[in-house]
Amino acid sequence: MLKTRALNAYDTMTADGNGAFTLPGFETHYAPSLALEPKHLELHLAVDLDKRGAVGQLIWIIEARRSGETAMQLNAVAVDIESVSDLDGHQLDWRHDGQTLFVHWTHPSVKGQTRRLEIEWTVSAPKSGMFFGCPPDGSSEQISWMLTDHETERARFWLPCIDLPNVRTSLDIFLRAKSSYTRLAAGRLVSETEHDDGTTTSHWSLEQRCPSYLLCLAVGDFSVADGGEWNGVPIRFFAPKPYTVEQLQRSFGPTADMMKWMTARLGVAFPYPKYYQVAAPGVGGAMENISLTTWDDVFVTDETLHAEWGWLVDLINLHEMAHSYFGDAVVCRDYAHAWLKEGWATYMESVWLGDTRGIDALHGQMYEESIQYRREADGQYVRPIMTRHFNSSFQIYDGHLYPGSAWRIHMLRQIIGESDFWQAVTRYLEKYSGHVVETDDFRYELETASGLSLARFFDQWIHSPGYPKLKCQQTYDAAHNCVQITIEQTQVGEAFGLHVGLFDVELDVAIQLDDGQWTTGTVKLDQAKHTLTIPAASAPVQVVIDPNMKVLHALDFKPGIDLCLTSITDAPTVYGRIQAVDALAQTPTAANLDAIGQAYKTEVNLTVKKAFLRALGQTETNYAMNTLIGLLEQESEVQLMSTLIDQLARYRDPRVEQALVTWLDLKSRPYIANGAALKALGGQRQARHIDRLKAAIDDPCWWGWVQRDARIGLGKTRESQAYESLLALLEDDDVRLQVRLGTVAGLAESVRWLGDSERRRVCETLIETTRDEGWRYGISVARALLTIGCADYAGAIESISSRMAPQWAPMFGHCAKKLRAKDGGMKTSDSEIQSLKKTVQDLSGRLQALEARLAQDHSDD
Template sequence: MPSLCCKSKGHDNFASSTATNQYAPNTVIEPVHLDISLKFGNLKEETMHGKVTLTFCHSGRALIGKDERSTVVLNAEQFEDLQVLGEGVTHTYDGHHIQLFWSTPFEQSSRREVTITYKVEEPIAGLYFQKADSMIGASPLWAITDHETEKARYWLPTVDFPAVRTTLTWAITAPEEYTSLANGSFVSQETKDGLTTTCWELKHLCPSYLICFAVGEFVSVDDGEVDGRPIKYFAAKGYEPADLKRAFDKTPAMMQWLQNKIGVSFPWPKYYQIALPAVGGAMENISLVTWCDTFIQDETNSLERKYLTDLVNIHEMGHTYFGDLLVIRHFEHAWLKESWASYIESCWLEDNVSVDHFRHEMLENAHSYFSECQRYMRPIVTRKYDSSWDLFDMHTYPGGAWRIHMLRKRLGDEAFWCGVNQYVKEFSGKTVQTTDFQTCLERASGLNLTRFFDEWVYSKGYPKIKAQYEYSKTDNRVKFVLTQTQVDEANNIPLFATDIEIEFTDDQNHVYTTRVTFDRDASVTTFINLNDKASPQSLRIDPDGKVLFSLELAADQDILINMAKNASDVVSRITAYTELIKKGSRPLLKTIREAIQIEPFYGVRVAAANELAKLNSTLSLQILAEMLDNEKDPMAMASIADACKIRDDLMRSAILRFLERPSLPYRAHGAALMALGYQRNPEDLEYLLRVAQDDGAIGQHGIVRSGALKALGYHRSQEAFNYLNNRVGSEIGLEPMRARPQGIRALQHSAEWQEDRLKKLAVESIAQSIRSPHPIVRMHAVGALASLKATSVCNAIASTRHMYPHDDHSWLNRQLKRLQDSSPVSEGLRADKDKIEKLEDRVKKLEEQLADWMKK
C-alpha cells in the first residue's frame, strides 16, 4: 500500500480550469547558508522569537543584468516585529514576502549577509505547538515543524522552493526541562539562568521543506549506531519506550540494507526519528525524520500495524538518496523522490520478506493508481497544477513506482542498479529533473528510453488489456488475443509500447512461454502449439510482474480454477479468483469455497473476500461468513471484517461471533463494529453505544472507539444520531486528534438518512469544528459538510481560508465548489436510496428461495 505521507486528493479533476504551468524560481542570487537562532519560553504560549542570518551569493558563471543581481524575494508569512539588517540592503514586507534590495549589484562569487529578526505567534502551519487535548492520557508540551510542500515560510524567512538549498547552523534556546533537536550533528549545549541553548550543524545542502527542529518534553530510545551514525527515537512523554522501540526497531538493519542496495554510503551524521501528534503521516527531513504518533504501537497494535510501519520507515529512509541527497528541481519532478521512495518499500519486501509480499505490494500499488485514474488521469510529470500538494497523489506514489519497476525490468537488474548508482553519485548534493534520471539509465544500458518516457511519464494513463483465450482441440493449439482498449489520442492516452510474456502449462506439466509485443497495433495475436496428447491446464499473463496494466481475462473456467489453486504467484491467483467470482455460478462458488480455505497467502484471501462481497449472492455471503469465522491472520482480519459491511442476517451472525473472540486486534475490532453497524439491527444499538462510551475499550490511539463511532453512523437510527450529535457538538468527550474526526464523519453518515430537521442539527454541530485549531479536525468537518451539501455554511467555510496554508487552498476551493454546485439532499433522493436497498433485499430473498427449491 502507498505510504501515508501521501495526501489524498478527493476530487474528480486533477487541475482546475484556471490552473497554469508552474516553474522553479530564478536563482541568480540565492541563500547558501542559514544561521538560525530560535528562542522559546513556555510552549503553551505558542510563540517563537527568531533571528536568522542568511548568507547570499551570486550563483551564475557569468554576470547578467543589474536588476537580477540586486534583489531577492523571501517567503515569510505573517511575521511580527520584523527587522532586517545588512550592509547596503533595504526591504519591503507585505505580510507574505520580504523583498530585499541591494544598492550595489552582486559580483561573481561575492557573498553578503542579511540578518532578520522577528516573532511568530500561533502560526497556521509549518510550526505546530502541542494543544491541551492533542493526546490521550498525557499532555506534555512540545513544538515541531512539518513543511512539505511549502510551509517553512510560516516560521522561517527563506526561498520556500526545493531549487534553493542551504547549509544550516542552529542555536535553539528553551527552558532547561525541554529537549531541542534539529537537522545535522550535535555541536554543543549550555544551560544558564534556567534556559538551555542547544546547537546543531548541518553541512549538507538542505531545501526549506526538509529543514526541521523539535522542542519539548520527550521520551527517547537509543538504538545504537550504524557505521558510527547514532540512531535514536523520540516521542512525547507519556509513551512507553518499549512501544516506541517496537515501531522503529528495524531502522538499523534498514540502513545497512539501503546503502548496500544503492551502493552509496549513508550521508547523514545521525538518524533520529520523532513521533508527535501534529505530524501528518511521516516526513523525511534530513537526519531528523518526523512521524505521526499513531505509528507508535503496543503489542496488540503491532500485530496489524508493524508491517505498514516498516514500509513507511524504509520509504522515508529511501528519501535519504531520492529527495534529500538528490533534490528535485521543482515539483513537477516529485516522482523522482516519492515514486522512488515507494518503490524502495517494495524492494525491501523483495529482499527481506518474500517475493509474494513484493508482488502483492506491487499489485496493491497498481490498484491504488487505477482507482485514482477512474477520477482523473494526468501525466506523471506535469507543470500544470493548482497547488504543489496536488502532485502528491496516487499517480506520483504507486503510479510512478510502477514506472521505475518497469524500467528495472526492461534494463535488467545489473544495468538498472548500475545506472541508479551513477545517478546518485553524479547528482549527489545537486538538484535533479526527469531527464537526468533518463540519461543515467541510458548511459548504463545503451538503450534509447525516449519512447518509454514519452508514453509512460509524459502521457496519461496505462494499458487496459482485454485477453481472450481460445483452445482448438482439432489443432491442439492455444490462441491468445491481447488488445489494448485505453487508446484515446484526443486525451493524450497512447498505445503503450511494451512486451507482455505469457506462460502456459498443460496437463503433463509442460510449460510453454511466448511473448506478445505491442508496437503500433492495439491488438496482437499469438499461438502456442501443445505437445501430442497434452491438454490445457493453466496460464499466467506477465508471470514475473514486469508491466503495469489492468487485465480482463476471458478464459475457460477450468483454466481459471487451476490458476486459483496452483499458480505460483499471488497475482495470478488473485486474477483467477476475481474472474471466477465474477461468473458467480453456484458450482464455481462451491469450488472457491474449498480452495480458499487452503490459500496460504493472506492477501489472496482478502482479495477473494472483497470479490465475494461485491457479488453479494446468498452463497458468496455464506463463503464470506465462513472466511471471517476461519481467519486467524491479523494482517487479514480487519480487511475481511470490512468486506462484511453488507446488510444480511448471515453477515450479522458471523460478525457477532467474530466480536466474541478474546483480545481482537484493534483494527479488526473496529472494522467488525462498523460491519455490525451496517446491519442496522435495533438489537445491536445498546451494544454499540456501550462500546463507544467504554473508556476501557478505546484501543491504542482511539482505534476501537473510532470504529464504534463509525458503526453508530452506519446504524442510521435516530438514537444513534442523537448520541453522535451530542458528542460532536460537545466541547469535551472526543479527543480532537483521534476520535473527533471519526465522530464527525460518523455524524455525517447518520445525518444523510435523517429527516431534514435532524440533518440541520448535524450541520450546526459539525460546523462548530470548521475553526478548530487542529487542521485534521477542521478538514474532516469541511469535507463532511460538503458531503451533506450544507450550502448554508458555504460562506462560513470560505471565511476560514486564512486558517489554511496557501498550498491547501486548492483543496478548500474544491470543497467550496462542491457546496456551491450542490443542493440539499431531498426526501425524494433519500426515498430512492431506500427503494434500491429494499429491492436488493427482495432479490436476495428470491435467490435464497430458488436455492432451497433446487436442493429439493
C-alpha cells in the same frame, strides 16, 4: 512524505470523479531563478512552549550568481519581522506585507560576491509549519512538545525563507529551549550550552544543503530509545512522554537492519551523520526531514496494534529512510519532478520485501500498488506523472505520484535488467548527491548504463496520462498445435475524453500443458490488437498473462472456468492466482465461490488472500456472504481480519449481524478490525445495537481506534438517538483529534437521512466547530458537509479553506465543487461545458471516421 493508505489522509473522495485533476485557476509551475542564491543558513531560535511561539534571528549567506541584482523576495507568512539588515554594510530597505518579505539593496550585486542578510523576527501560535502539543495521553494541558512539519510549502509560516526545493543551504542551527527538554535538528550535534535562565542552546550543524521543506526542529519532554547504529550512523527514536522506550523500540526497532540492507542494495553509504526518528500526535503520516524523520504517533504501537499493522510501520520506515537518498540527498529541482522521490521511496518498499521475504512478497506489494493507482486513474482522473499544471504543489501527492510512479520505476527495472538498472541507480545517487535533479537526469543515467533509448518510454509513461487496459482471449488451435492469445489494448483516460495513444510494451504470456511444462511467449504490443501464437501439443491447463508482473495494466481475461480452477491454487506466481480469482468471481456460481473459499484456506500469501476476500465481497451474493461468515469464524491471522470484516460490511443481513455480534463478543480483538466490525454493525441499521456502540465510544483503547470507529458505526445506524448522541459529543467531547474526526463523520452519516432542518442544524454546528482547528479537522468537516449534501454550504467549505495553509486549498475546492454539483446537478461550469463540447466533437469526428471506414469495407466486399 507518506500520506498513509491506512489513515486515508489522501482521499480521492474529494476529487471530482469527472477526470479533472486541476481546478480552474491552476498555474504552470517552474523552479525560481537563483540569481541571488542562499548558500548557508545560520539560525538562532529560542522556542517557548508555554507561549506556543519563538524568537528568531537568522543570517542567510547569499551568493550573487549574476551581477546587477538588487532585489530578493522571501516567503514569510504572518510572522512579525523586527529588523532586516545587511551585515556587510550594503545599504538596503525592506517591506513585509504579511506574506512576502521584499528586500532591496541600493547597490547592485557583483557576480561572485557574497552578502549576509540578517533577519530578526518573532512568531506566535503559527497556523501551520510549527506545531505544539500536550502529552498524548491527555494527562495534562501543559504544552510538552513542539515540532515542525513543512512539506510542501509551510516553512514560511514561521521561517522567513525562499520556500521552494531548489533553494538549499547548509545549516548551523542554535536551538534554545528549557534545559529539561530534548532539542533536535538536522545534522550532527556540535555543542550544548546552558544559560542562567534555565534554558540550554543545542547547536546542530549540517554540511549538506537542505531545502526548507526538509528542515525539521523538535523540542520536548521526550522518551528516547537507542536504535543502535549502522556503519557509524547513530539511530535514535523519540516521542513525547508518556510514550515509552519499549513502545518506541517495538515500533521502529528494525531501522538499523533496514539501513544495513539499503546501503548494500543501493551501493551508497548513508548520506547523513545520524538518523533520528520522532513521533508525535497530528503529524499525519510520516515525513523524511533530513536526518530527523517525523511520524504521526498512530505508528507508535502497543503489542496488539503491532501484530495487526507492524508490517505497515515497517514499510513506512523503509519508505522514509529511502528518501534520505531519493529526495534528501538528491533533491527534486521542483515539485513537478516529485515522482523521482515519492515513486522511488514507494518502490523501495517493494524492493525490500522482495529481497528479504522473496519474490511473492514483491509481487504482492506491486499488486496492491497497482490497485491503488488504478482506483484513482479509473475513477477520478488521469494525469501525466510529471506535470507542471497544478493549483498547489501538495495536490500532486496522489495515487499517481506514489503507486503510479513506483510501477513505472518497476517497469524500467524489468526493461533494463538487474545489473544495468542497479548500476545506473548507484551512479545516479552518487553523481547527484548534494544536487538537484530533473526527470531527464534519471533517464540519462539509465540510458548510459544500458545503451537503451528510453525517450519513448518516458514520453508514454511519465509525460503522458493513462495506462493500458488489456482484453485478452485464448483459444487452442488443435489443427495447428498451438495456443492463440489475442490481446486488445484500450486506454484508460479515453473515458474522460482524453486522447491517450497506444503504449509500447512487451507482454509475457505463460501457458502450462497437461505434462506440467510451462512455456512463455512474448509479444510486443504497439498496435491496438495483436495475436500471440505459442506452440502446444495439447490444450493448455493454465494460461497466465504477465505472470511476473512486468507491465502496469488492467486485465480483462476469462481463460475458461476449468483453467481458472487450476490456476487459483496452482499458478506459480501471485498474479496468476489473482487473475484466476478475478475471472472466477465474474461467474459467481456456488462451485466457483466454493473454490475461492477453499483456495483461501491453502493460500499462504496475505496479499493474495486479501484479493480472494475482496473477490468474494464484490460478488454480493448470499453464497459469498455465507462463505465470508465461515471464514470469519475460523480466521486467526490478525492482519486479515479487517479486510474480512470490510467485505462482510457490504452485506446487510441478519446472518452478518449475528456473525459480527459473535466476533465482537470475543475477548481479544485487534483494534483496526474491531473498529471495522463496529462500523459494519452500525451499517446493519438496527436500533438494538445502539447500546453496544455507545459503550464502545468510551472504550479506552490504544490511540482511540475503537472510540473513533464506534462513533462512525453509531452514525451508520441512522437512528435519531444516534444523531442526538453524536451532536452532543460534537459540542462537548474532550478526546483526541482522531476521535473527534470520527464524531464528525458519524454525525454526517446519521443526519443525512433526516429532515432539512436537522441537516442544516448539523451543517451550521459543524462549521462553527472549525474556527480554531487545523486542516485535518477542516477537511473532515468539508467531507461531512458533502455527505450531508446541502449544496448551499459549498461557500462555507471555501471559507474554511481560506483559513488554512493554501496548499490544502485544492482538497477543499474539489469538495465544494462536488457539493455544488449535488444541487440538481445542473450548475455546470463554463469550463465543464467547454470540455463536454470538445468530447462531443472528438466523438463525432471518430464516428464519422468509423462510418467512412465501414462504408469503405462494405464497398470492398
